[in-house]
Amino acid sequence: MDPCIFCRIASGELKTDFVYADEFAVAFRDIQPQAPLHVLLIPRTHVASLAEAGDEPLLGHLLAAAARTAATLGLTDYRVVINTGPQAGQSVFHLHLHILGGRTMAWPPG
Ligand code: 5GP
Numbered sequence: 001m002d003p004c005i006f007c008r009i010a011s012g013e014l015k016t017d018f019v020y021a022d023e024f025a026v027a028f029r030d031i032q033p034q035a036p037l038h039v040l041l042i043p044r045t046h047v048a049s050l051a052e053a054g055d056e057p058l059l060g061h062l063l064a065a066a067a068r069t070a071a072t073l074g075l076t077d078y079r080v081v082i083n084t085g086p087q088a089g090q091s092v093f094h095l096h097l098h099i100l101g102g103r104t105m106a107w108p109p110g
């Protein structure tokens with residue numbers, strides 16, 4: 001059994017409703033939403049973090065897919081966040097883009 005929770009979600013082993021899916025990425029709702037709309041977009045392949053993602057076409061694809069996911073959700077204003085490393089708040093070590101929207105966002109982030 002794959003120990004990576006997001007690999008298990010991407011493969012379909014853990015039943016999850018995808019709000020967006022394509023050949024390279026899937027998006028689903030965060031289990032602990034930090035905004036009225038809070039979705040995680042992940043590559044189907046395992047990449048531990050942004051720091052270890054050398055695949056530039058994949059990274060470009062993920063950003064474009066994040067915009068498509070936000071549009072699918074009806075968001076015009078939203079924030080995309082990639083926590084990288086424990087000190088930055090990364091707790092799941094499979095690259096994921098947080099897409100947050102549906103409320104006013106503060107800056108700087110905490
Ligand atoms: P990080 O803290 O690594 O930037 O973000 C990980 C996110 O994954 C957190 O917002 C957390 O709520 C979410 N998360 C962790 N486990 C699961 C899960 O099993 N299902 C879903 N949908 N979200 C998860």
Ligand code: ZN
Nearest residue numbers: 004007046094
């Ligand atoms: Zn993984």
